[in-house]
Amino acid sequence: MSAAPLPNQIHSNPSSRPSTGSSTTGRSTINETIRVIVRLRPTLAMDGDNLNSPRYKSNAEEPTSATFITPQSMAPESSFESNISSFTPAGELTYSKHYGEETKQFKFTSCAGPDLNQADVYDSNAKDIVKGVMDGYHGTILAYGQTGSGKTYTMRGEDDNSSTKGVIPRALEEMFQMAESSSDEVTFAISYLQIYCEVIYDMLDKSNSHKVLSIREKDSNLFVENLSKIPVHSVESCMKLIREGDQNRATAATNLNAHSSRSHAALIVTVTRRKPSPKAVKNKSKATVSNLVMVDLAGSERVKQSGARFQQFEELKAINLSLSALGNCVSALAAQKAHIPYRDSKLTRLLQHTLGGNSRTAMIACCRPGNDEGGETYSTLMFARRASTVKVVAKVNEVIDYEKLYKEMQLNVDGADDNLHQLEMTVASLKLELEKSKDATAAVEAQRNTLSTRLEKLEAGFKASLAALGGEGGGEGGDLIEAIEGVSDKWQDEIESMQALHARDLEEARAKYDQKLKAYRSAANSANFDNEEVGLELEQAREGHLDTLKRCNELGEKLKEVERENGSRIAELLDEVNGKNLIIEDMEISAQKQDKLYTTKITELVSRLEELETNNVKRRDDMVSREAVLEMETLFSETVEKLMDRVNQLEGKAKDKEDEKQIKQVGKRIEQSRNENTDPQAMAMLQQMEMNMGFGGGVRAAPGGRIRKARNPRQAF
Numbered sequence: 001m002s003a004a005p006l007p008n009q010i011h012s013n014p015s016s017r018p019s020t021g022s023s024t025t026g027r028s029t030i031n032e033t034i035r036v037i038v039r040l041r042p043t044l045a046m047d048g049d050n051l052n053s054p055r056y057k058s059n060a061e062e063p064t065s066a067t068f069i070t071p072q073s074m075a076p077e078s079s080f081e082s083n084i085s086s087f088t089p090a091g092e093l094t095y096s097k098h099y100g101e102e103t104k105q106f107k108f109t110s111c112a113g114p115d116l117n118q119a120d121v122y123d124s125n126a127k128d129i130v131k132g133v134m135d136g137y138h139g140t141i142l143a144y145g146q147t148g149s150g151k152t153y154t155m156r157g158e159d160d161n162s163s164t165k166g167v168i169p170r171a172l173e174e175m176f177q178m179a180e181s182s183s184d185e186v187t188f189a190i191s192y193l194q195i196y197c198e199v200i201y202d203m204l205d206k207s208n209s210h211k212v213l214s215i216r217e218k219d220s221n222l223f224v225e226n227l228s229k230i231p232v233h234s235v236e237s238c239m240k241l242i243r244e245g246d247q248n249r250a251t252a253a254t255n256l257n258a259h260s261s262r263s264h265a266a267l268i269v270t271v272t273r274r275k276p277s278p279k280a281v282k283n284k285s286k287a288t289v290s291n292l293v294m295v296d297l298a299g300s301e302r303v304k305q306s307g308a309r310f311q312q313f314e315e316l317k318a319i320n321l322s323l324s325a326l327g328n329c330v331s332a333l334a335a336q337k338a339h340i341p342y343r344d345s346k347l348t349r350l351l352q353h354t355l356g357g358n359s360r361t362a363m364i365a366c367c368r369p370g371n372d373e374g375g376e377t378y379s380t381l382m383f384a385r386r387a388s389t390v391k392v393v394a395k396v397n398e399v400i401d402y403e404k405l406y407k408e409m410q411l412n413v414d415g416a417d418d419n420l421h422q423l424e425m426t427v428a429s430l431k432l433e434l435e436k437s438k439d440a441t442a443a444v445e446a447q448r449n450t451l452s453t454r455l456e457k458l459e460a461g462f463k464a465s466l467a468a469l470g471g472e473g474g475g476e477g478g479d480l481i482e483a484i485e486g487v488s489d490k491w492q493d494e495i496e497s498m499q500a501l502h503a504r505d506l507e508e509a510r511a512k513y514d515q516k517l518k519a520y521r522s523a524a525n526s527a528n529f530d531n532e533e534v535g536l537e538l539e540q541a542r543e544g545h546l547d548t549l550k551r552c553n554e555l556g557e558k559l560k561e562v563e564r565e566n567g568s569r570i571a572e573l574l575d576e577v578n579g580k581n582l583i584i585e586d587m588e589i590s591a592q593k594q595d596k597l598y599t600t601k602i603t604e605l606v607s608r609l610e611e612l613e614t615n616n617v618k619r620r621d622d623m624v625s626r627e628a629v630l631e632m633e634t635l636f637s638e639t640v641e642k643l644m645d646r647v648n649q650l651e652g653k654a655k656d657k658e659d660e661k662q663i664k665q666v667g668k669r670i671e672q673s674r675n676e677n678t679d680p681q682a683m684a685m686l687q688q689m690e691m692n693m694g695f696g697g698g699v700r701a702a703p704g705g706r707i708r709k710a711r712n713p714r715q716a717f
């Protein structure tokens with residue numbers, strides 16, 4: 001059955017090959033880790049500016065064993081800064097940052113570059129999982145990666161094209177082929193769902209009612225309540241249903257992908273496999289029931305890059321939230337933590353048994369080439385690396401085939417009934433024959449009695465005739481009588497021998513019939529016994545079902561009770577919420593009042609500010625610019641210096657009146673020049689100079705920077 005290896009077949013990492021447990025009982029357990037295949041798609045026109053990004057090509061010397069980026073693309077002058085720089089089909093991968101200055105090594109189950117086609121990707125990992133499902137193991141195949149990295153292409157591809165069709169059509173083909181060549185009775189059914197904005201929808205719901213589905217748990221098994229499960233008999237009918245379901249899938253055009261999936265889609269194929277065992281009642285009929293879950297996840301993307309707005313923004317938020325919940329679960333599983341937060345999102349809850357549970361899992365981590373995608377590629381690789389360490393323990397899912405068991409028991413009961421009926425008919429016909437033979441014996445006896453009577457009468461007649469002829473036993477008459485008596489004795493002997501013969505025949509017939517009756521009775525008894533046994537088994541099965549039903553009813557009652565409690569708690573909470581709403585309303589009213597108050601205050605403050613600004617502008621207009629002040633300072637100091645010299649000269653000659661007059665004039669000029677100056681700094685300097693010169697404080701700065709004259713400037717002199 002295994003397909004011939006392709007020329008550039010990727011070989012799986014042997015270290016993660018399953019180690020099978022004991023199979024002496026016919027059951028096997030597989031311990032392995034999640035298999036991870038990294039797929040790097042080719043550079044496409046949709047990558048726009050990134051067309052100049054690194055091109056990947058096979059190593060010319062060893063085209064089937066290694067794939068490398070062209071060495072030139074690692075050169076700093078190329079546009080490549082950070083992304084996958086090299087990888088091999090055996091799973092060794094190097095991620096380089098900053099034009100190859102920093103590198104990080106990864107090891108996965110396998111890697112697929114742009115050279116590898118859809119068949120290679122399927123054969124490398126998915127095929128094994130699919131075969132396992134046919135042997136009774138649950139299996140999961142997930143496509144993970146940023147938007148536009150090729151997840152939908154990998155899972156679905158182009159259905160009608162034999163070389164570009166994806167994992168899903170290939171898996172279905174493989175399963176139907178295996179079923180056809182098996183001697184077992186294999187049946188298939190499919191379900192198809194999507195998780196859009198944290199809500200689960202049935203994609204095969206013919207009524208198109210878009211009803212919201214919930215995940216439920218029963219006997220530690222998770223299932224999606226009311227999800228359609230449609231029996232399928234061929235790949236074509238399956239693909240037709242999937243295509244119809246796809247019409248219901250949420251997609252949209254984003255900056256990064258013209259047909260971007262806005263939801264996570266999961267196809268669940270249920271395989272039931274029964275061994276042909278016609279008389280299996282005593283051995284209990286068994287069947288394997290396994291699921292293959294194939295998931296096309298929605299792509300992660302940055303809000304800014306995607307250009308998402310409004311509804312798309314909400315979708316993106318839900319996608320990123322569930323993917324980060326998936327990342328958290330994988331991290332917790334990889335770290336073997338006690339608590340795994342499966343309940344954080346619908347996606348993780350749905351995949352609870354897949355991740356680290358009873359399911360063999362393969363993850364295809366899809367990456368986009370291109371310089372701008374380095375960051376996203378890196379987080380995909382880190383996620384994939386964590387996933388590759390998660391352990392799973394898968395076992396064959398064998399169940400008691402109640403349906404078959406019931407049918408077989410019914411057949412047995414029907415057979416026993418038929419046998420009993422047959423025996424009853426035989427007994428009735430035997431009874432009839434016995435009655436008939438009894439009648440025949442009675443008829444023979446009646447005949448014999450009639451004959452005896454007639455003989456007795458004849459004998460008596462003869463005896464009377466003889467007596468009339470000549471007395472007892474004398475002469476010829478005596479001879480005649482003797483002769484007649486001889487005849488009579490002969491008759492009597494014959495009659496007796498006939499009677500003995502008849503009695504023997506009768507005895508023999510009775511013995512024969514008794515024997516037959518005994519045989520039929522014992523057959524009837526054993527049939528009855530068988531019947532009772534089958535009835536007992538049926539009764540036990542019925543009691544088992546009744547028990548389950550009873551438990552279901554009890555659980556149902558409990559559920560109702562919980563619902564009632566929840567209902568009253570919800571009512572209480574609603575009351576509380578209503579009360580709080582009233583408080584909030586009050587608070588809102590007072591907040592509105594406060595708002596008004598603040599608005600008035602703010603308006604006042606704004607007008608005050610404007611006023612101040614106007615004043616400020618006026619003041620600024622009134623003020624002399626710094627340059628002018630400096631110029632004036634220089635002028636002042638020069639003038640003052642000159643005046644100081646002059647005053648000094650005059651002080652020496654101040655004894656005569658003329659000199660005194662001159663001093664006064666100089667004082668007046670100083671006073672005058674002081675009055676003309678409006679700059680506080682300049683005035684302060686002048687004041688200081690006057691002090692130094694011993695003139696005292698004739699001037700002072702007025703509030704607001706204006707210079708005011710001293711009340712009596714003369715006092716300065």
Ligand SMILES: Nc1ncnc2c1ncn2[C@@H]1O[C@H](COP(=O)(O)OP(=O)(O)OP(=O)(O)O)[C@@H](O)[C@H]1O
Pocket residue numbers: 041042044145146147148149150151152153154257259260261262297298299300366
């Ligand atoms: N290996 C490949 N070879 C050729 N074309 C590819 C390959 N992988 C992806 N593509 C093309 O790239 C485009 C984006 O791929 P696809 O829609 O599968 O991405 P996606 O990861 O599912 O995106 P999203 O998360 O947005 O739904 C499609 O046009 C697809 O045909």
